[in-house]
Amino acid sequence: MTNQGEMTDPEAPAGDWxxxxxxxxxxxxxxxxxxxxxxxxxVLLAGLTDCGAGERAADLGTGCGVxxxxxxxxxxxxxxxxxxxxxxxARLARSNVAANGLSAxxxxxxxxxxxxxRLGAGGWADLxxxxxxxxxxxxxxxxxxxxxxxxxQEQAGTLDGLFGAAAHLxxxxxxxxxxxxxxxxxELIQAATRFGFHPGRLTFVHIxxxxxxxxxxxxxxxxxxxxxxxxxxxxxxxxxxxxxPELERLYAG
Numbered sequence: 001m002t003n004q005g006e007m008t009d010p011e012a013p014a015g016d017w018x019x020x021x022x023x024x025x026x027x028x029x030x031x032x033x034x035x036x037x038x039x040x041x042x043v044l045l046a047g048l049t050d051c052g053a054g055e056r057a058a059d060l061g062t063g064c065g066v067x068x069x070x071x072x073x074x075x076x077x078x079x080x081x082x083x084x085x086x087x088x089x090a091r092l093a094r095s096n097v098a099a100n101g102l103s104a105x106x107x108x109x110x111x112x113x114x115x116x117x118r119l120g121a122g123g124w125a126d127l128x129x130x131x132x133x134x135x136x137x138x139x140x141x142x143x144x145x146x147x148x149x150x151x152x153q154e155q156a157g158t159l160d161g162l163f164g165a166a167a168h169l170x171x172x173x174x175x176x177x178x179x180x181x182x183x184x185x186x187e188l189i190q191a192a193t194r195f196g197f198h199p200g201r202l203t204f205v206h207i208x209x210x211x212x213x214x215x216x217x218x219x220x221x222x223x224x225x226x227x228x229x230x231x232x233x234x235x236x237x238x239x240x241x242x243x244x245p246e247l248e249r250l251y252a253g
Contacts, residue, residue: 017092023253027073029096031064036089038066040236041179041215045131047250048203048217048234049177051076055126058083058169060113060162065093067129068106073253077127080106083113113165122168129177132162159187163195167222175200176220182213198224203231209239 016033031037046067051057053075059067062082071077082097084090090110097106116122166176176197180188182204189199197220204213213233235244 022070022251023073026253027069027100029064029066029069030092030099031066032089032092036063036086038063041131042066043070043247043250044205044215044217044234045129045177045179046070046074048179049076049127049129049219051127054078056124057081057127057129058125060128060130060165061085061132062093062108063089063131065096065106065108067131069096069100069102070253071129072102072105073100078105081125082106082108083111083116084108085110085112114161116165117168123171125169125171125174127175127177128166128169130162130166131179132159159184159191160194163191163197163220167195167197170222172223174222176222177218178220179205179215179217182216185216188216188218192220197222199228200226201229201231203234205234205236207236208241209233209235 017030018033020029020031021027022029029038042063047070049071051071055077056079057068057071057077058081059065060083062068062084065082068077068080068082072080082093084093087110090108094108097103097108162178163176170176178188192199199218200221201219203217205215205217206212207214217234234246236247238244
């Protein structure tokens with residue numbers, strides 16, 4: 001992948017951001033210094049989701065575009081669409097895509113994924129991915145930062161809205177990959193069932209081996225098929241507190 005040097009895309013929004021380098025410096029991503037910032041869940045979703053080199057994919061709530069950038073760098077997907085409801089983040093995502101030389105593969109749109117079923121033809125995607133807000137709408141303390149609040153709580157879409165949008169985009173044999181808090185597994189299954197999805201593979205993510213699962217990476221099939229596969233658990237840290245080898249591999253690319 002070509003390193004573009006300093007990021008100078010004229011579409012980049014004016015603001016206060018930091019620049020992160022991934023995969024030993026091969027990728028560079030700008031993100032807001034405050035507000036929405038990608039984290040462990042983003043890296044896990046991009047690392048644990050399979051996508052064929054010839055497949056078409058969409059990222060619902062793409063933020064600053066990290067997931068399609070990482071997955072394209074790994075050769076996963078020939079065409080990506082990233083949708084982001086926050087205008088500044090959408091512009092930043094477009095800038096990040098251009099800075100990494102991926103504009104021919106990744107298209108970023110400023111759009112609300114809840115409007116997808118009303119926008120016309122669907123059924124074109126092989127894969128949809130999303131890292132939805134973890135908090136239920138109206139539950140818990142809301143961050144005073146608008147970007148952070150939208151990223152953490154269901155202000156711009158519920159699980160039903162997410163599954164509905166994915167159902168519209170995916171062809172009948174397509175898949176939806178999500179990462180969500182483990183305590184919301186029952187809600188996930190209920191929402192999936194309402195929209196005709198079936199769990200294909202679940203990976204429980206533990207911060208340490210002795211602790212309960214914190215997150216779930218789930219692959220949901222648009223059409224029923226084989227039995228559910230429960231993958232081996234993924235550990236973020238070892239029992240001694242060091243970063244696990246499997247997480248190091250994801251960060252290394």
